[in-house]
Amino acid sequence: MSPTQQEISAEIAAQAAPTSGALHPERRYPPYRSSLLRHPSQPVVALEDPDAVELSGPVFGVTDVTELDADLTRQHHGEPLGERITVTGRVLDRNGRPVRGQLVEIWQANASGRYAHQRDQHPAPLDPNFTGVGRCLTDDEGGYAFTTIKPGAYPWRNHTNAWRPAHIHFSLFGTAFAQRLVTQMYFPGDPLFAYDPILRSVTDDAARQRLVAAYDHELSVPEWSLGYRWDVVLDGPAATWTEEGR
Amino acid sequence: MLPTPSQTVGPFYGYALPFPDGGVVAPAGHPAAIVLHGRVLDGDGAPIPDALLEFWQAAPDGGREGRPGSLRRDHTTGGYAGRDGLSFTGFGRVATDADGSWTLHTLAPPAETPYLAVCVFARGLLHHLFTRVYLPDARPDDVLRRIPVERRSTLFAQEERPGLFGFDIRLQGAPHEETVFLDLA
Ligand SMILES: [Fe+2]
Numbered sequence: 001m002s003p004t005q006q007e008i009s010a011e012i013a014a015q016a017a018p019t020s021g022a023l024h025p026e027r028r029y030p031p032y033r034s035s036l037l038r039h040p041s042q043p044v045v046a047l048e049d050p051d052a053v054e055l056s057g058p059v060f061g062v063t064d065v066t067e068l069d070a071d072l073t074r075q076h077h078g079e080p081l082g083e084r085i086t087v088t089g090r091v092l093d094r095n096g097r098p099v100r101g102q103l104v105e106i107w108q109a110n111a112s113g114r115y116a117h118q119r120d121q122h123p124a125p126l127d128p129n130f131t132g133v134g135r136c137l138t139d140d141e142g143g144y145a146f147t148t149i150k151p152g153a154y155p156w157r158n159h160t161n162a163w164r165p166a167h168i169h170f171s172l173f174g175t176a177f178a179q180r181l182v183t184q185m186y187f188p189g190d191p192l193f194a195y196d197p198i199l200r201s202v203t204d205d206a207a208r209q210r211l212v213a214a215y216d217h218e219l220s221v222p223e224w225s226l227g228y229r230w231d232v233v234l235d236g237p238a239a240t241w242t243e244e245g246r
Numbered sequence: 247m248l249p250t251p252s253q254t255v256g257p258f259y260g261y262a263l264p265f266p267d268g269g270v271v272a273p274a275g276h277p278a279a280i281v282l283h284g285r286v287l288d289g290d291g292a293p294i295p296d297a298l299l300e301f302w303q304a305a306p307d308g309g310r311e312g313r314p315g316s317l318r319r320d321h322t323t324g325g326y327a328g329r330d331g332l333s334f335t336g337f338g339r340v341a342t343d344a345d346g347s348w349t350l351h352t353l354a355p356p357a358e359t360p361y362l363a364v365c366v367f368a369r370g371l372l373h374h375l376f377t378r379v380y381l382p383d384a385r386p387d388d389v390l391r392r393i394p395v396e397r398r399s400t401l402f403a404q405e406e407r408p409g410l411f412g413f414d415i416r417l418q419g420a421p422h423e424e425t426v427f428l429d430l431a
Contacts, residue, residue: 023248023249023251024249024251024252024372024373025251025252025253025372025373026372027371027372027373027375029372032254032370032372034254034369034370035370035371035372036289036370037288037289037290037292037370037417037418038288038289038294038368038369038370038371038417038418039371039372039417039418040375040417040418040424040425040427041289041418041419041424042397042421042424042426042427044375044427044428044429045392045393045426045427045428045429046428046429046430046431047388047389047392047428047429047430047431048430048431049387049388049389049430051359052363052389052430053302053303053304053310053355053359053361053363054302054363054376054430055430056302056310056311056312057302057312058302058312058316058335058336058337059311059312059313059314059335060314060316060317061314061315062314063314063315063318063319063330064314064315064316064317064318064319065317065319066319066321069319092247093247094247094248094249095247096247103317105262105263106262107258107259107261107262107263109258115258115261116261117257117258117260117261119257119258119260120257120258131261132262133261133262135317169253169255169256169258169259169262171255171259171262171263177300177302177363177365178376178430180300180365180374181249181250181252181374182252182253182254182255182367182374183250183251183252183253184253184256198253198254198372199253201253201372202251202253206248207248207251208251210248210249210250210251211250211251211253232250233247233248233249233250234249234250235249235250236430237430237431238431
């Protein structure tokens, strides 16, 4: 029997830790059923290895990305349906220093909440003019920018009547492989926030707020697009953010 | 500054993150290429068909500066051209198959750092996991020495025939079965 939203919401409430200061989700988060068999039961081994290969990381350059990759509305002959938006922000390390020249990748559902992915069988229309994949390299200030359309909410099968709030998936690299981050950006004021076990797996209120972009009217372009701002701070070993002058 | 929290990669990254020849890190025709392969398994021992693995390693000469050229685009069509086939980028990205399997063609890392760093993403995994693949002849380093002996073997690839190494990643299991995952504190 698929659990009801009421049952999942009760589990979410039981796991809530609004001021715990936890920075990331626990990998075992029962309200998100798929986590149950996919989290380690043994403790993760903390290691301090000043010579670790993980303190360096892959590099990307002009051959890896084209300018068109950052505009998800221009990847087909026609215009995608939906609300045109820009999403911009900076990628920083924990010292607040910009992460320069590194790869940012995004993917998302279309305006109807459907992914251009064979495994997405949600009966909402595909948009022949929207794939929903973008990438760019950060600039000297750590800045990134994408033009896209606002994704729709979509159903999933964690429980009965489960709906994901609208979100854009982000993949980010730092200078160190150990700073790697894959996450999701949400839109402010979404009424589905309270019901979603994936967002609520971040149990600390302030940490969860860091996943929500800000609407920024200054970024909106008259007669054209609405602007959102979202900065990303990469976690990582102390060695990647206490060492000066990198 | 406080970090941005992790969220699961979800089920639908397949048309966004994998790229052509993502598992072919060794330059084309390189005589010293090795092959690593294995499966990603869940707590029931069932294969995970929607995991994504990333690999990062030093070049055989010890270099860790990497090279661009992993994700090349075709500037005419806008399509993915994939690797240039020449540079050793040190970076691999492989999605698991329907049977949870993955394959990586690469060059053996140097004796000083005789391992590949691995980052595991999957639907159901809310925060990625790091581990390492050590080649069988690696001498125990400080990291391995800190791991209980009965769990250490989970970090070693098994040579199946010359140049071919097996390495399964088990996300959950008994202490001697579950892969050791690492956090670089
Ligand atoms: Fe999604």
